[in-house]
Amino acid sequence: MTEMVGTSGKTVAAPRKRSKRERPKLNLNGWIGLIIVGFGILVAIIGPFIAPHDPGEILVWKAYSPPGDEISFMGSDALGRDVLSRMLHGAHLTIGIALISNLIGFAMGMIVGFAAAEIRGRTDDFITWLIDVFISFPPIMMALIIIVALGTDIYVLIGTIAVVSAPRIARIARAVAMNVVVLDYVEVARARGESLTSVLVREILPNTLRPLAVEFGLRLTFAILFLSSLSFLGLGIQPPAADWGSMVRENLSGILLGSMAPVLPAVAIGTLTIGVNLLVDWMSSQSGRSISEELTQ
Amino acid sequence: MLAKFLARRLLLSLLTLWAITALIFAGTEILPGDVASAVLGQSATEELKAALRAQMGLDRPMLTRYFDWLGRILSGDLGVSLANGFPVDGLVAPRVLNTLYLAIVTAVIAVPLAIALGLLSAAFPDSLFDRVVNAVTLFMVSIPDFLIAIILIIIFSVEMRWFPMMLKRVDFSDFGGAMHALALPVATLMLTMLSHMIRMTRATILDVLRSPYVEMALLKGASKSRIILRHAAPNALAPIVNVIALNLGYLISGVVVIEVVFTYPGLGRLMVDAIGMRDLPLVQITGLIFCVTYIVLNIMADMIAIMSNPRIRYTS
Numbered sequence: 206m207t208e209m210v211g212t213s214g215k216t217v218a219a220p221r222k223r224s225k226r227e228r229p230k231l232n233l234n235g236w237i238g239l240i241i242v243g244f245g246i247l248v249a250i251i252g253p254f255i256a257p258h259d260p261g262e263i264l265v266w267k268a269y270s271p272p273g274d275e276i277s278f279m280g281s282d283a284l285g286r287d288v289l290s291r292m293l294h295g296a297h298l299t300i301g302i303a304l305i306s307n308l309i310g311f312a313m314g315m316i317v318g319f320a321a322a323e324i325r326g327r328t329d330d331f332i333t334w335l336i337d338v339f340i341s342f343p344p345i346m347m348a349l350i351i352i353v354a355l356g357t358d359i360y361v362l363i364g365t366i367a368v369v370s371a372p373r374i375a376r377i378a379r380a381v382a383m384n385v386v387v388l389d390y391v392e393v394a395r396a397r398g399e400s401l402t403s404v405l406v407r408e409i410l411p412n413t414l415r416p417l418a419v420e421f422g423l424r425l426t427f428a429i430l431f432l433s434s435l436s437f438l439g440l441g442i443q444p445p446a447a448d449w450g451s452m453v454r455e456n457l458s459g460i461l462l463g464s465m466a467p468v469l470p471a472v473a474i475g476t477l478t479i480g481v482n483l484l485v486d487w488m489s490s491q492s493g494r495s496i497s498e499e500l501t502q
Numbered sequence: 503m504l505a506k507f508l509a510r511r512l513l514l515s516l517l518t519l520w521a522i523t524a525l526i527f528a529g530t531e532i533l534p535g536d537v538a539s540a541v542l543g544q545s546a547t548e549e550l551k552a553a554l555r556a557q558m559g560l561d562r563p564m565l566t567r568y569f570d571w572l573g574r575i576l577s578g579d580l581g582v583s584l585a586n587g588f589p590v591d592g593l594v595a596p597r598v599l600n601t602l603y604l605a606i607v608t609a610v611i612a613v614p615l616a617i618a619l620g621l622l623s624a625a626f627p628d629s630l631f632d633r634v635v636n637a638v639t640l641f642m643v644s645i646p647d648f649l650i651a652i653i654l655i656i657i658f659s660v661e662m663r664w665f666p667m668m669l670k671r672v673d674f675s676d677f678g679g680a681m682h683a684l685a686l687p688v689a690t691l692m693l694t695m696l697s698h699m700i701r702m703t704r705a706t707i708l709d710v711l712r713s714p715y716v717e718m719a720l721l722k723g724a725s726k727s728r729i730i731l732r733h734a735a736p737n738a739l740a741p742i743v744n745v746i747a748l749n750l751g752y753l754i755s756g757v758v759v760i761e762v763v764f765t766y767p768g769l770g771r772l773m774v775d776a777i778g779m780r781d782l783p784l785v786q787i788t789g790l791i792f793c794v795t796y797i798v799l800n801i802m803a804d805m806i807a808i809m810s811n812p813r814i815r816y817t818s
Contacts, residue, residue, distance in 0.1 A: 334514070338521045343796045345755040346789050350529035353777055353785055426644065433646050434759050438774050453648060457763075460655055461667070471652055475645035482644045 235487030241480025249300035252293035260294040261445045262286060269456075269464035282466045283456050291447055295470060298448035300477070302359070303428040306366035310428075311421060313367060314374025319405045319413075321375070322382035333379070339372035344431065352440050362441055366428050377420050381413045388412075422485035426478045433474045449474050507808065515801045522793050523575075527568050530782045530789075575790070581783035585776075590787050594769065598791065601761070601768035603674060605753050607684060608691045613746055616696050620703025620742075625730050627708065635700060642697035647756055651690045651763040658686060668765050687764045691756055695749050702745040709741075710734045740807045747803030751796045 231239060257277050258264060264275045265285040272278045279288035321332040339347075348365045355361045385391060391408045399407075435441035436450030447455065449470035456466035562570075574581070580590040623632040642650070659667040665685045672683045710716065711734055719733045758770030765771070773788035775781075 334517075337514070338518050341515075341518050341797050341800060342522060342525070343751065343755045343792060345758055346792050346796075347525075349773065349777060349785075350526055350789055353780070353782070354529040430646050434648070437646075437648050437759060438762055440774070440777060450646075453652070460652060460660060463660070468652060468656070471646060471649040475649050478646075479641065479644040482640060486640070 232487060234483045238480045238483030238485075238487060241476060242484055245296065245300055245477045245480065248293065248296045250297075252296045256287075256290035256293040258287040258290040260286065260291045260447070269459045269462050269466055279469060280465060282452070283459060288452075288466050288469060291452060292449070292470060292473065295447055295449045295452055296473070298442055298446065299429065299432060299450070299474070302363055302366070302432055302442075302448070303425060306363045306432075307370065307421065307425050307428045309363065309367035310370030310424065311374055311417070313371040314376075315378045315410075315413075315417070316405075317371070318375035318378025318380075319382045319409050320401070322379045322386050323401065323405060323409065329379075332375075336372045336376050336379075340376065344369045345434070348431070348435060349440065352435070357440055357443050359442065362432070362435070365435075366431055369431065370424050370428065374420065374424060378413065378417065381416050382409050385409050385412045419485055419489045422481050422488060426481045426485070429474060429478050429481070504809070508805065511804060511808070512801070515797060519794065519797060522797070523572055523790065524568065526786055526789050526793070527571055530786050531567065531571070575787075580787050583776075583781055583784050585779045585781040585784070590783050593772070593784065594787055594791070597767060597769040597772045597788075600672070600766065601757055601770060603680075604684060604687060604691070604761075604766065604768060605750070605757060607681075608688050608695065608753060609750060611688070612692045612696050612699065615692075616699035616749075617703055617742060619696075620700045621707060621730065621735075623700070624704045624707035624711065625726065632704075635704075639697035639700050642693055643701065647690060647694045647759050648763050650693050651686070651760060654686050654689055655763075671767065687760050687766055690760055690763075691753060694756055695753055698752060699745055699749050702748075703742055706741040706745065707734055707738050710738045713737075743806045744803045747799045747806070751799045754792055754796050754799075 263285045264287055265281055267281070267285055268283045270276060270281045270285065272280050276287055277289040279292065282288050282291065317332060317336075321329045347369050351365045351368065352361065386409065391404065394404050394408045432441055432448065433450030433453075436448050437454045439451075439454060442448045442451050444451065444455070452470035453467050456464065456470075459466045460468075578591075580594070582589055583593055619635060623629075623635040626632055655667050658664045666683055667686070672680055674680050707730070711730075716729055716733055719729050724733070757768065758774065760766070761768040761771040762774055769788055769791060773785060773792070776784035776788060
């Protein structure tokens with residue numbers, strides 16, 4: 206888990222690190238975004254270790270009890286478990302699953318998209334059609350069908366989010382790669398007799414990373430919200446484990462009792478996605494495209 | 503030329519629709535384990551299971567079963583719910599109406615409002631108004647829709663006690679009462695949809711405003727309102743209609759979460775419940791309805807874009 210967080214952190218940060226000379230400055234929103242995302246990733250990694258209680262342990266026999274001797278400052282949930290501990294463990298699941306599924310989605314989408322752009326011809330036509338078919342499936346429906354078929358295992362969940370994201374990533378990866386495959390040095394590599402894999406990895410990949418980094422952020426927001434929605438519907442992470450989305454679901458009745466137990470995880474999800482979006486907004490302003498332009502694609 | 507292009511597009515859409523029926527069939531009939539043991543329980547003997555499989559036609563080859571299934575659905579036989587034995591069409595019909603009601607009320611309010619706000623913020627880019635709209639909409643598209651619902655419930659249902667939170671049953675014959683009951687779910691759906699639409703409308707108009715003929719009009723001395731309404735708006739119409747159709751598609755999936763939050767008796771909640779009970783015939787039909795609606799909306803968006811834009815019409 207730790208290793209995964211590290212790699213994807215690098216992917217997000219790639220455009221910032223590209224060279225010391227032209228390192229762009231973070232604006233205020235960028236800083237806020239970076240701090241939120243950094244804090245989120247930190248909590249996702251160390252959260253389970255610093256949680257004061259076991260997330261499944263019932264500490265008080267009273268729903269939504271206020272903070273006290275047994276319960277930390279966030280109070281207890283519908284079953285009398287410590288909300289803070291569950292939040293910390295939930296961060297691990299929510300952020301971990303979103304990042305892993307996003308990475309897998311990118312791996313799949315980029316391979317397919319790049320291959321389509323490089324091979325062209327009928328293969329490209331077929332892949333493009335296939336991508337269109339997958340995209341014309343409403344994401345939530347696709348996920349629900351997969352979950353019906355394969356159940357709500359955590360690996361199924363990761364795969365589902367990756368599969369829902371992959372065609373959308375493939376479409377963008379193909380579009381970006383289309384501009385690169387026509388360049389002279391790619392032509393030269395082909396003339397040298399380089400294999401398809403080598404052309405894709407060594408020639409095309411490095412020159413598409415910057416635009417795709419912005420996409421990575423956008424898809425990460427999608428992955429977080431999508432996972433949370435599935436869990437909220439009761440079709441994501443299953444009890445007793447809980448990510449933030451399932452915490453909202455479990456404690457929904459607490460709204461009527463003025464409890465913060467359903468509000469805190471929902472706010473945590475919102476803060477995290479806003480943070481990612483602020484960072485994406487800043488990154489895309491660096492590459493000359495605004496987030497609204499990304500949205501209209 | 504145009505007819506040929508439209509025909510090609512329609513054909514592709516039909517292929518897509520067919521692919522979706524295949525995917526839904528595969529997801530709900532092939533993979534989810536053995537129906538016979540699910541129905542009869544773990545302790546059933548092999549003979550009993552085999553008999554049930556033969557009776558349900560599950561021993562036939564997959565392709566035969568798929569085309570059989572497709573044929574039955576196309577002829578209007580939607581099957582029987584596994585959970586309670588009622589015919590699926592009777593369960594689904596009232597739910598479809600409820601969801602449509604929710605979606606239409608939302609769309610009727612949100613679409614004109616989104617276009618107006620999007621136009622205004624594109625007309626005054628980087629003004630205070632534009633920045634406020636940009637910040638608020640970015641906030642709204644970033645947060646999960648159930649958070650918006652929770653905030654609205656806390657303010658208007660728990661604190662103010664203005665609107666109900668649970669909607670087990672809504673009486674649609676009383677329009678005012680129905681509006682009162684639907685206020686919070688409609689507001690939640692509207693806020694998320696509105697934000698997407700405003701951002702897309704703004705981006706679309708700004709894109710058109712950057713085109714050479716707008717600059718020409720500007721140089722001729724045309725007023726700002728004239729440029730936006732006479733020059734930019736007609737050319738932005740197709741993309742905006744496209745945006746609307748896309749967002750109605752979003753509404754289709756957003757409605758699932760909102761119906762669950764407010765326990766609204768719509769199609770989305772029916773589907774989630776059906777998944778929970780592994781009531782596969784019901785899952786298939788509700789899923790199909792959602793997917794087909796989504797695709798039809800997208801096809802319509804494409805058609806409108808193609809027909810209203812000569813550039814797409816002739817270059818394709």
